[in-house]
Amino acid sequence: MKQLTPVAFDTRMEQRDVIVTRLDAAIDWIRKSSCWPQPMGLACCAIELMASGAARFDIARFGAEVMRFSPRQSDVMIVAGTCTYKMAGITRRIWEQMPSPKWCIAMGACASSGGMYRSYAVVQGVDNFLPVDVYISGCPPRPEALLEGFITLQKKIMASKQFGNLWSPDPAPVDERLLKGPIVIRGE
């Protein structure tokens, strides 16, 4: 994907330390660099989620180390694990308690599709009741895959242009793939 150029310098203003940019770019940049995750750790994948937060993988490099267990303080829900029918309603309720804008990552085979648990108790993919932005395959996905999924989500946030439509269509090139439908990361 081509790099957007969100920042411009105006020589007339340089002395006064002013940077000119589009509102979109600034807000999306702020949003993407401080995504607070809501870790829905439901099963084994949660252990890899923990590992991503710990020293070796250090998700703090991408501004997402602030795991918030209160849905009202979080921006991105990472569903890590097997979602059973008993848990589905609660997951949905927590999702609804999160303030917009919000995003959802389905981490692992179980969250994406039910995985190896094709049984009477397991929802076959959380996309049955959540709008998933990024799917990560793997059972469990390696922490690197989670990080890649997260970086992809950041790109999607950057491309979302919440304010762009207020004026004219934006001329900056956008990867269409990021806006249309979910993204699949291979994580095994």
Next chain:
Amino acid sequence: MPDLRDMAWIDSAARAQAAADPSAERMVINMGPQHPSTHGVLRIVLELDGEEVINVWPDIGYLHRGDEKIAENMTYTQFIPYTDRLDYLAPLANNVAYALAVEKLLGVDVPRRCKYIRVICCELARISSHLLGIGCYAMDVGATTVFFYAMRQRELVHDLCETLSGARFTTAYTRIGGLMNDLPPEFLPLLQTFLKGLPATVAEIDGLLTRNRIFVDRTKNIGVLSAADAIDLGLTGPNLRASGVEFDLRKAHPYSAYEEFDFEVPVGTVGDCYDRYLVRMEEIRQSIRILHQAVERLPDGPWHVDDPKIFLPRKEKVLTKMEELIHQFMIVTEGLNAPPGEIYFSAENPKGELGFLIISRGGGVPHRLKIRGPSFVNLQALPKLCIGHMVSDMTAILGSLDFVMGECDR
């Protein structure tokens, strides 16, 4: 016992209490199923009098995935990956316990090298599980640093698992009658480096917690369980031993050559949260001892049973010999031909006694496979432990019990 599935129950219970208790001292609150201090999705309904817990109803089943039913629909070998996901903090130990159970049904005995490698697996799993258990426990009571130190070592265990089986923690390493492969040549040096570094981390954790005023104040004399109660409730593993009962399946009914190893079984004296922490720490040290012995005395020789009806023949032979090809075909399509019968086998897992009850009617598929998850039984102690304590002690008690919902709900 109220019907906990009825979410409206909390409201009606609260209303009933409000009528009975006009000064409104009592209240019913809901903890979980999504809550940072629960190790997995456990919902607990608490009845409080001010800050004091006067009633506890644990509500489980949020991670019920139907493992036992799934087992009835696949061959014994196909079920091995599912055992990884029972106690997902110690997959290697689950693999070993399951393989041993099926081998007991078949009546086969694996070679000594295989037994030793399995001991290495079990102890690695114990170390990694206790490290995470202690790390999360400390985080629950407010010491975040320990978690990072513990996770650093755990990553090395993951590296070892990766060399062993190719996966970071869903290993599926054992096979019925053997292992997935022999130890790779780079495994033992890696293990030795790991063993060299581990005591330093244990000492670090020890220094951070054992005499830490805050930690001690929050855990000492909290959640005391007497030996008699622990036995009555059926507790096993470190939680039982912390109450002063010296019972360890590795000593009581040695399996997989555990009788050849020299190690101690740590027991607690009081049975409180602090003792449960101490017992786990000591178990890590004992595991290091066992691992040293296993590496030193690792025997040579075959690492799987030499029976083509049970263990898959080597690929070279399958490609060149007709008979081997048929055996391979039979094992893969129909499963091993197990005799009819009913066996129970249990192994000392990091969390306690993990048991498998297999009822076979012959053939490659179990008629019924019942799993005795130690976490499920250990959780029974929750009401006994919590009642009478402050609500803030709940996190310490939950952390010290160190359960895993994957195995509890199955």
